[in-house]
Amino acid sequence: MPFVDLFSSDDYASIFYRTSSPYGNVSGFDADKPTILILHPMFLDTAWLDCQFGDPRLYMHYNLIAFDMRSVGGSTCRPSGRHDSWVDAADIALCHQKLHLPPCHVFALEGLAVFCALRFALLFPEMCLSLALCNVPAPTEPKWTGSSITESMHAWCYAEDLERLEHAATESIRFFFGPNLDVDLKDELVAHLQKTRPPVKRPWTAETISILVNRTPLDAEAYAEITQPVLILHGERSELCARKYSETLAAQLTNAKDGAVIYTVRGAGAFLSIIPGSASIVNQTLTKFLSRVPRSRSDIVPPETSILDRMTQALDRQAKLVGKKNPSTSLDPLSSLSFSCVSKQIADAQSDMIAEYTVDRLNAFNPLGPDGRPLRKMSLNRDDHWFEISKGGISVADTTKFLPNESSNTKKELEKTTRAGDAPQQLIKPSSLTSAAMEKYIIKGPMAKVIREPSLGPPGMGRMLT
Template sequence: MPCVDLYSSADYASIFYATNTPHANVGGFDSEKPTIVILHPVFLDSTWLDLQMGDTRLNAQFNLIAFDMRSTGQSTCRPSGRHDNWVDAADLAFCFQNLHLPPSHILALEGSSVCCALRFAILFPELCLSLTLVNVPAPTELKWIYKNIDELVHAACFAEDTEHFEQAAFECIEFIFGPDSDPDLVDELINYWELNHSPSKRVRVAETTSLYINRSPISPEALGSITQPVLIIQGEKNQLCPMKFAEKLVSQLTGVEEGPVLYDVKGGTSMISVVSGPASTVNNVFYKFLKRLPHRRSELVPPESSVRDRMRMALANLAEITGDPDMASLDPLCSLSFCCLGQDVIQGQSDLLKHYHKGQASALNPEGPLRTYSQRNQEGWSYSEIGTPSLYDSSIYSERSGKHDLERLQKNSGRSESVLTNTESAHNPLQKMAFVNSMVERAAKGSSGKGTGNPSLPSHRKS
């Protein structure tokens, strides 16, 4: 199995990767072709990149390599409360140097991948030819999204039988992908969750979820240091990643010559890189963007400086960005040294992982053959069977829902809501995630129309 092993005294991770070469390793790269590094969508892994890896425009003209982040897919790691997006960026840099990858175009698909790609471009600009960011999220998670994902992931991770796990997974997928997703896609997603996000693997799920919902913003000064060409592709009707945050990022990327290119996918919602119609649009826009940039060969040569020296330089840069000079003296060969979380957040995430670890060995582990979720009889299913209001029969409330309706639901459920906000959780932000029993809110339902075909990409500068 192709992977990069990262060892240090305080950490261990094995980062899996996949390529479009015949033998699935970087040794088969064509030196005449540029290289694209693809970062997968949140809660998924590199096996969900067929729409990108199999696109003839990309597959025929570029070397393609995709990595599973440390707590997802076939990658493995020692669970840690210090895992944040800067750590992911350091993991990616170690992979580049250990595999002798050339400077590459970065394609970041949704959520945590976007956050990682921005940080990678800041700390390792010489390795990044361009940035393409698909569905830029808010700098910090919106309260109503935080609470929804919190509740739904917890319900899936602590389900005691397959029925309740599948229903919780369905609700979470519906929230992330939208209520009008193709049934075949939903079936495939639920089967994937049964194999990869079951209660028997809930520590990994908790770490991935914490990484996503507990992200922190990048300073305007750090964003202004990015000089690579940038393309941002945003779903026009994306409720989870509203267009205003993509537009704000465009205004903050002041170091990009002539500014970033922002393209909105008409009718696109969330996870547009996974749904075939919008994904084709994303690929088309991305391909046209790359064709306007100078051609770069892909020579697999060792880096000029040692890995230790380059990572020490990156730590020193991060120390300046954060205003914490002590970071520069940390172990440069440990990805966790790049963590920028506050101590209270680290403690909260560590406590959360401990809570999720309890009973994991004996937790539910669905085994094949897996059934088709859409064909099961859902009549009468309700969370009320386990003493909780049904998410299937009632709505999940959005940010704009009336306070009166929420109070009515609280009264009917016979329990008071534990509302989790970024402000209230600042003391111990994610420890509460495991214990919250709130009624959750539903995103305002937007249209999930297919993306437009044959888009016209705005002209781009030559760099």
């Protein structure tokens, strides 16, 4: 498997990448084709780029390459509280130079990929021919979404059984992808997260979430330094990435060649790149946009400037753009963490959180079987339970699960066991329990009567009614 090892005095990361060449390496690139560098969707990895790598409009006319961010997918790294989108941009630049890549068209697929692409174009303009950005998020994370993301992450990382893990996954997917996601796609997403993001890897999950929640915007002067052609793609029904954010970014890119172009994908929501219908429209728009950009070659040749000198220049340029106090002479240019712009207070808080999530992580719940695969499909389990979640997110009791013709003996035995206070050893799903039968176990009257009542009905019924 292809990796690029990035090592320095204070950092180490092994970055996984995939290409569209016959043998999966850069040496197989066609020099006559331009190259597209794809940055994968947020929380996912390059395994979710089949809609791009499998589209003949892209792989037949362009060389494709994609990298897993350092804390997701096949890449590995040492967790750090200093990780931000500047660090991701430095990772891409180091990989670009080590692989002797040609200048690329950067295709960023939502969220963290957009922030990384903008910073990559700022610090390394000669490596970036153009920018295509999907679903531009808010410059800073809104408070209400930040709280929801953090709660979902904690519920996932500290789930103690499969039911709680699937519940956390359901809530997270509904929040990021919307309520109308296809069931099969939802199953694939949950299975992928169970394999790549199980609770045992929660320090890296916390690191990734921290980059999103604690992000900081660029200054207007920095946006004005971007001179490449820019295409902004926006999903019409994206709730987290409103169109106003795309319009604001386009207005700030005052020096983008011919001005930033916004294209709205009708009927599409979040994560345009993984839903086949939306992805096809995005790919078509991208190819039309690139057809208007001067065509470039993809000759694999070593860079003219050494990696050390080029990264030193990037550190100096970053200091001028963001007003960074530390000069490049006191930092290691070959370390991606040297490009971090996280304040000391936030870096310490993120480091403390990562350390907290590291405690006892090896004993965390494992959702995979002995073969390394998920134990079950999440959707198959939902239909077997009589207490379900409706489309509006409200819990309802589906009485159609119960058979109407149940023998009275079973019902009498159940009531007898309940009055005696003996809890059965197995979970009993009474098939004669209708909505009318349920009401008779609801205690009506003053609280004193409820407290004095020795029994509230069938085992488990009291917990569900309270």
